[in-house]
Structures are given as C-alpha cells and as structure tokens.
Amino acid sequence: MNILTELAQIGNRLDPKGAISFPIYHSSTFAHPGFGESTGFDYSRTNNPTRQVLEDAIARLEEGTKGFAFSSGMGAITTILTLFSHGDHIIVTEDLYGGTYRILEEVFNRFGLQVSFADTSNLEAIEKEILPHTKAIFTETPTNPMMKIADLHGIARLCQKHGLLDIVDNTFLTPYLQKPLLCGADIVVHSGTKYLGGHNDIISGLVVVKGEKLATRFGRLQNSLGATLGPQDSWLMIRGLKTLALRMKAQEENALQIAQWLLNHPKVTEVYYPGLKNHPSHATQLNQAKGFGAMLSFRVKDSSLIPRILKSLEIISYAESLGGVESLITYPATQTHADIPLEVRARLGIDDCLLRLSVGIEAAEDLIRDLESALR
Incomplete structure (x- = not known):
C-alpha cells in the first residue's frame, strides 16, 4: 500500500462503533471480563487502545516488528539506553542533538555506560572506535546541526560483522523519506514532537524495533520505566501523522x-x-x-x-x-x-x-x- 494511503487511514475501521477518528480512551484501568480473563487492556501504562493504534501505525510505517510510544523523545532514548549494562560501550554520532549528549555524559556515564563519539559519516572512523566490549552504534542521520549523512547500509554491515546493535535516530527524515530498518538497522527512534506530530503542539517519542526477541525485551523496559505516552497525546500524534x-x-x-x-x-x-x-x-x-x-x-x-x-x-x-x-x-x-x-x-x-x-x-x-x- 502506498504510504500516503497508510498515513491517511491510521485508526480508521478499528473502532467497533465505526468512528472514523479512533476514540481517545481516557481510562487508567480496564475491567476484566471474568476471573483470569483480560480484554488485552488492563492498565494504561502497560497498554492503552489509543496508544496501541499509534504504536501499530509507526511499526507499519517503519516496517518493523513492534512500535512503542513515549512521553518524549528523551524518554524513548532513555529506554533504549537501558538495554545496556555497566561496562558496556557504545559508539555515538559526534554532532548529535545536545539532549542526547547530555544524558550520555551526565547520567548514563554514572552508571558505567562508556561512550565514544565518532564521525558516523566515515565508516573507517567508526570501525576504529570498536572495542571488545562495544555493544552498539547509535547514529543520527542527517546529523544535528551539521547535516552530515551516515551510510546506513555500511553501518549495518559493520554491526553485523561485530555483533553490535544498530540504532538510528530517524527524526529528521521520518519513514516517509527514509526507513533505516530496511537498510539493516535494529532500532529506529524518533522525537515524535517534530515531523511526526508536525504542529508544535505535542511532546512525544516513538521507537520501532526489528525482531520478536528484541520487541519482547524492549516492551518490558517500556512498561517498567513507565515513560509512556498518554491517550490524548497519542490521539494528537495519530492526527498529525495523517498529513505527514x-x-x-x-x-x-x-x-x-x-x-x-x-x-x-x-x-x-x-x-x-x-x-x-x-x-x-x-x-x-x-x-x-x-x-x-x-x-x-x-x-x-x-x-x-x-x-x-x-x-x-x-x-x-x-x-x-x-x-x-x-x-x-x-x-x-x-x-x-x-x-x-x-x-x-x-x-x-x-x-x-x-x-x-x-x-x-x-x-x-x-x-x-x-x-x-x-x-x-
């Protein structure tokens, strides 16, 4: 299906009452039909019908396994970084968003996460930074603000060669213009505040992962850390995506x-x-x-x-x-x-x-x- 059609149809034909605009489920909790039974929705931090429509939509758009919606782009990045443990090392784009730099240098380094900053538009420069305990490459492309371009296919080959997780920030281009998972990435992150929302009226973050094992692990982190997007903001994101x-x-x-x-x-x-x-x-x-x-x-x-x-x-x-x-x-x-x-x-x-x-x-x-x- 053409992406224009996919975007316009987000949420349509999903409401049992026939609403074209999928409803906002303003409920923190949901009743169980019976003992040991669930509708699939129990508590909104874990899952909410409006948020699920958004998460399913971004997963389809990025052509990944599962999508996750967060209360901010930094909430999304924080959850990604909790995939790593004390002593792990990751390679990150050197001219990246200042908020990402801040959380790496002021927060996660206190928990023993080691970071090297590299020119990710240069594959040789990236490979020189790979250490025995390197676990991932985190790439922004285009970079912010110098607009450097990373070779996503080349970085994916590096990650496969060394057994690394391939993470790409796709905020600047969105799945309308670029799909990093199809280039070999494992995780795509967005500040949904930006182009996906598109109207300067919402703060959100979105993540899409590839592979059922990673999706299950990441879903547990999202639920445990709790920086999930509320139903009202999920609905605003759905509305914004329709005109992306x-x-x-x-x-x-x-x-x-x-x-x-x-x-x-x-x-x-x-x-x-x-x-x-x-x-x-x-x-x-x-x-x-x-x-x-x-x-x-x-x-x-x-x-x-x-x-x-x-x-x-x-x-x-x-x-x-x-x-x-x-x-x-x-x-x-x-x-x-x-x-x-x-x-x-x-x-x-x-x-x-x-x-x-x-x-x-x-x-x-x-x-x-x-x-x-x-x-x-």
Whole structure:
C-alpha cells in the first residue's frame, strides 16, 4: 500500500462503533471480563487502545516488528539506553542533538555506560572506535546541526560483522523519506514532537524495533520505566501523522529553494543541506532515502550579525524545536547544543556564526523575503 494511503487511514475501521477518528480512551484501568480473563487492556501504562493504534501505525510505517510510544523523545532514548549494562560501550554520532549528549555524559556515564563519539559519516572512523566490549552504534542521520549523512547500509554491515546493535535516530527524515530498518538497522527512534506530530503542539517519542526477541525485551523496559505516552497525546500524534506526507513534501520543496538562495547570498559563507548537489554525501543520501528533508544550517560571515538577524525575522520564529508547519530558526551554540563543551562545538563546526533552520509549509517566497530582510 502506498504510504500516503497508510498515513491517511491510521485508526480508521478499528473502532467497533465505526468512528472514523479512533476514540481517545481516557481510562487508567480496564475491567476484566471474568476471573483470569483480560480484554488485552488492563492498565494504561502497560497498554492503552489509543496508544496501541499509534504504536501499530509507526511499526507499519517503519516496517518493523513492534512500535512503542513515549512521553518524549528523551524518554524513548532513555529506554533504549537501558538495554545496556555497566561496562558496556557504545559508539555515538559526534554532532548529535545536545539532549542526547547530555544524558550520555551526565547520567548514563554514572552508571558505567562508556561512550565514544565518532564521525558516523566515515565508516573507517567508526570501525576504529570498536572495542571488545562495544555493544552498539547509535547514529543520527542527517546529523544535528551539521547535516552530515551516515551510510546506513555500511553501518549495518559493520554491526553485523561485530555483533553490535544498530540504532538510528530517524527524526529528521521520518519513514516517509527514509526507513533505516530496511537498510539493516535494529532500532529506529524518533522525537515524535517534530515531523511526526508536525504542529508544535505535542511532546512525544516513538521507537520501532526489528525482531520478536528484541520487541519482547524492549516492551518490558517500556512498561517498567513507565515513560509512556498518554491517550490524548497519542490521539494528537495519530492526527498529525495523517498529513505527514503532504507536509514533508511541501517542506522539502521549500528547503531546497531556500538552500539554493542562501548559497548565493554575500553574507552567507556556507550552507549545509544534503539536497544540494555540492553536499559531500548527496549520492549516499540518494542511495538510502527518497529525499533530503527540510532541515538546513548556514553560517554567516560575522557573529555580530546573529542578534540582528534573529530580532529582524517577522515570519520565521526564533524558537527551539523543529519539524512543525511553522518555520523556526535556532542558534545551536546557545540553544540545542549549549550542553556540549565549547572546544567540542568548535571542533564540530558549531560556532558562533551558525544558524539552524527548520523550514515550514509557508510560501517559499515569503520565507526568502523574510531572510533577505533580516540579513540586510
């Protein structure tokens, strides 16, 4: 079935009363039909009908075994990290979301989880970090905010060769554009807050795993840790997913136009967008995905321009997050990546001249006019 049809039909024909929009089951607990009997729903932390519709939908979309919905993207990542034990080692993308960096460096290192940060766009660099006690590779692609592309097929081969768990953060591209499990990954994670929800009105996280054994183990962790998504938010996620394809198509078209315009602006020194043919991993992205997404970063000539740009924008909002229908701009050095040490940010290129843009569904000409006025 075409993904457009799958998205539009999420929840339809599932309600016994015939509701087209699947109902919100606002109940913490469910009655048993009889002694030793269950409807399949006993307690909403463990399972809820509305959440199950969402979890089944994301599993189908990512073509995995089972889906899991969490109260935030960080709740999802935290649960993934509890798969590992004291003394285990994992390799993680070096220019990743600052929240992921923070939880690894400030929380899980206290429990003995060892982490190496690597350029996951370079297979040789990854393999050099593999140790006898390495258990997984955790990849963001495209990376945040430098928009580097990992070779998902190559990383999957590395994981198979060394017996490692292959985890991919697919937040930026969504299953509409990229399906890491089909490239060989074992686990896919999303901040559902972003493109999957799509309207900047919900916080959520989603995970899809491959294989019944891993699904059973992960399900026990989800239930034990309890960071599950509530029924109201599950319903909002279902509603958001129904328009994912339409939104992503419009946002990607806008992003390419803006990236091309920024390339020629005299006050912009670099543009990072994998949809540009001069991007070093343009061909790799074409080999593993249907598109390039709607996230881009760009560098201006002088950091003194940053405050004026951010104050002058009238359509694009200076705000955290990404992936909604409204265009947002962030300053990674003080927002999303503030928890990463200055010397690390400098090495990765996350300097005082870098801006990250989440392109929305507004008219491209209006967004370009807004940027042009602010840069002037």
